[in-house]
Amino acid sequence: MTDLTRASDSWLTSLPHQQWLHDQGQTLLDFAKAARVPFGFAQLDRFGRRADTAPADTITTARMVHSFSLAHIQGLPGCAPLIDHGLAALAGPLRDTEHGGWFASPHAQDGNTRKAAYLHAFVALAASSAAVAGRGGSAELLGDAVAILEDRFWAEDEGALRESFARDWSDCEAYRGANSNMHGTETFLALADVLDEDLWLDRALRMAERVIHQHAADADFLPIEHFDAHWRPLPDYNRDNPADGFRPFGKTPGHGFEWARLLLHLEAARQQRGLPSPEWLLGDARQLFASACQFGWNVDGSPGIVYTLDWDNRPVVRERLHWTLAEASAAAAALLQRTGEPMYEVWYQRFWDYIDLHMIDRQYGSWHHELDHDNLPSETIWPGKPDLYHAYQATLLPRLPLAISLASALKLRR
Numbered sequence: 001m002t003d004l005t006r007a008s009d010s011w012l013t014s015l016p017h018q019q020w021l022h023d024q025g026q027t028l029l030d031f032a033k034a035a036r037v038p039f040g041f042a043q044l045d046r047f048g049r050r051a052d053t054a055p056a057d058t059i060t061t062a063r064m065v066h067s068f069s070l071a072h073i074q075g076l077p078g079c080a081p082l083i084d085h086g087l088a089a090l091a092g093p094l095r096d097t098e099h100g101g102w103f104a105s106p107h108a109q110d111g112n113t114r115k116a117a118y119l120h121a122f123v124a125l126a127a128s129s130a131a132v133a134g135r136g137g138s139a140e141l142l143g144d145a146v147a148i149l150e151d152r153f154w155a156e157d158e159g160a161l162r163e164s165f166a167r168d169w170s171d172c173e174a175y176r177g178a179n180s181n182m183h184g185t186e187t188f189l190a191l192a193d194v195l196d197e198d199l200w201l202d203r204a205l206r207m208a209e210r211v212i213h214q215h216a217a218d219a220d221f222l223p224i225e226h227f228d229a230h231w232r233p234l235p236d237y238n239r240d241n242p243a244d245g246f247r248p249f250g251k252t253p254g255h256g257f258e259w260a261r262l263l264l265h266l267e268a269a270r271q272q273r274g275l276p277s278p279e280w281l282l283g284d285a286r287q288l289f290a291s292a293c294q295f296g297w298n299v300d301g302s303p304g305i306v307y308t309l310d311w312d313n314r315p316v317v318r319e320r321l322h323w324t325l326a327e328a329s330a331a332a333a334a335l336l337q338r339t340g341e342p343m344y345e346v347w348y349q350r351f352w353d354y355i356d357l358h359m360i361d362r363q364y365g366s367w368h369h370e371l372d373h374d375n376l377p378s379e380t381i382w383p384g385k386p387d388l389y390h391a392y393q394a395t396l397l398p399r400l401p402l403a404i405s406l407a408s409a410l411k412l413r414r
Helices: 015-035 058-073 080-091 117-132 138-153 178-195 199-218 253-272 280-296 322-339 342-359 389-399 406-413
Strands: none
Touching: 015 058, 015 389, 058 080, 058 117, 058 389, 058 406, 080 117, 080 138, 117 138, 117 178, 117 406, 138 178, 178 199, 178 253, 178 406, 199 253, 199 280, 253 280, 253 322, 280 322, 280 342, 322 342, 322 389, 389 406
């Protein structure tokens, strides 16, 4: 047995490594505080700046509320006012007071009045984390967000979320997306804890079974992203726009890592609550991780994980996005916790080495959102540094148990 295979030598149990994660998380939080604008939070540029007229957007605002709630639960100062600011925006200008639900921007000033499942999942996640943090107004926001998810987006006959609607909840989009259902799964895990209802774990299992156990299993265990309204794959979707930030063409290895972690959280949550937990949750998590590593990591001669693959598992968009590395490290940690197998320790350390050497921007702060295939800063897919959520969670997840959601787990640690 080598030193690497001894549990006592795992980075997961190393106090210096845990301190490093904490310090990295604090750095990310400090950088993100500049994103506050009058109607919520806006995206920052690569230097950590924003224009005075930078518009708030609902996804960024919800993710910031979630992330700052996680920090506040730990007792980190300066976050409570930011949570309350975000909650006020979600209860005010970002909300559609006439038809219910949330716009993508304040009062739909960007011209987009459609209601998207992806966005609403993050609003519910933000509200649930703020509720655990004990912030005023969070319970009311959570109740409203849950009602919208149940009444508008959840399709009981499909066991999944519908994708989007017109402002007045007509015109259901004839498209189903793995991405929105993945984040729906994440949110439902949190709702099961905060609402103390098994129903959400049953719904999460149905989504995972459809997207992963049925469809990804037929695609080398890399998630198929795009479907029609009858859940038939759309292999040519966005072929002419392969680098789309939310609906890229082909397969996305980063989502393979993210789904792998969520399956393990779902398995642990169901076991903790005494619910049946199918064996395929662990088996599929292993397969997802293995495929994402095989086809995504270092496949073009340079370290890193490519953004997308074609249907023959060849790289299409070679940029390395920070969120894929955040999710890869978190998935490796989850599989290491679940199995104790040394290969996941190797991958866990490999991913964090890459993040430290390439992703962390020690000149301007935070992480580079995107690197090119030579691992140099790039803005091909998405400009600036728009996201706290993925990177900050990556600093927390290796230090927490699998069985309960982030906010609830942090609350229990205090």
